[in-house]
Amino acid sequence: MFIPKSFLEREAAHVEGFAPETAVVTHGGGKQLEEPLIVRPTSETIIYAMFSKWVQSYRDLPLLINQWANVVRWEMRTRLFLRTLEFLWQEGHTAHATHDEAEVEARKMLGVYRDFMEGWMAMPVVTGRKTDSERFAGALRTYSCEAMMQDNKALQAGTTHNLGQNFAKVFDLKFQTESGGMDYAWNTSWGVSTRLIGGLVMTHGDDVGLRVPPLLAPVEVVIVPIYKTDEERAKVLEAADRIVASFGAWERREPGRLRVRVDAREGIKPGAKYFEWELRGVPVRMEIGPRDLDKQQVVLVRRDTREKRPASLNTLAEDVVELLSRIQADMLTAARERREQHSIRDRITYDRFREIMDGEGAFVYGGWCGDAACEAQIKADTKATIRCLPDEEFRSAEAPTTCLRCGRPATAEAVWAKAY
């Protein structure tokens, strides 16, 4: 939670990047502290100070520490979920014997993050490397997952860093090598935060409310019973209980059982229940009424498309499991298609680029000359930044040959967008 001010100051680029946005504790126990304590904005300094005590030999490497922690960054302006003064995140820190091993780790964690964002959140991302001006303060290289929100702005959803030996050198994180010499360790760090919740909302939310992908939904299926008389009520609820019991035994599915809930509240009409569960984003609603039972069926309604269809009681569990996995897949596909519809890969003039950034926004794939001054000028002109230099699978079939703004030869393809 607290980091001695001198720790933060040890790595020059790190302190320069973070000092303006730190909260500082000057008093403790009623007395002024000899050395102020920084409320951690990130934990590299304190972690590597400890690593240096733990590591002596190459045999102690690699070393990985993961922690869930709250951090504080004194932003001038906050935005719910996306930029808060205090946020909860997961931060991982590693130490390795070689540069290449650290590089592999940084890339691996980027893949882990991507798998979660796409496989679980159904939030597609573009992965790639940050430019020098956008990379983590103190890192050698920063990689990121960039998602597109429904207003066509980019959300940096997670980052991983190859820190090189920058922190090891200032915290004296040394080890004896296999051949008997001494070397500084190679570090990586990586994190994702509660910002992902904002990303989920802004990727999938619609006019009706939240849409939660099945794999993350606390309730995947809500059963809404429909009845008029007490007799009907008893019959319908009994059928609902039987369905829940049969689902409870359903274990052929990954991961685990079906999470089902019966909304048996009385005094609330079915329509009101529909609206409430739609607002909360429950992926599938199952309606059971007397008319359905007569036909040995229920009605299934998808939250993502709001499509409604009957399903036989005989094959219900299989049907629901199949539907849930289809919803999971369709939500990712729909989000990805949406992103691609708002991605521009055609060569466009800088005037056109400015027009787009001034208007509806987009991910614009364009050439970059590699000059930080040019990058800064584009930001000044349009507020758009290079979100990343995309990994190969995201690059255009035909690589751009000239810089989007200055027309000089391109050194890389870049994804430009306004960001949160």
Place this chain on the structure above:
RNA sequence: CGGGGCGUAGCGUAGCCUGGUAUCGCGCCUGCUUUGGGAGCAGGAGGUCCCCGGUUCAAAUCCGGGCGCCCCGACCA
């Protein structure tokens, strides 16, 4: 730190310009009827109109000061 806006019942608001019994919706209470897309009808309760001061016979309304909140910008991996 600049620019703009707003504070009226639990919530959302009208009224303010042009001073005169504070409006409507949701919610709440009681009763009856209701339940396949946000129930209906009838009756009812609920207010320091953000605070302080001024003008006036009379202030939610006009004037002065204060407080609070929101949005935009600067800032931000």
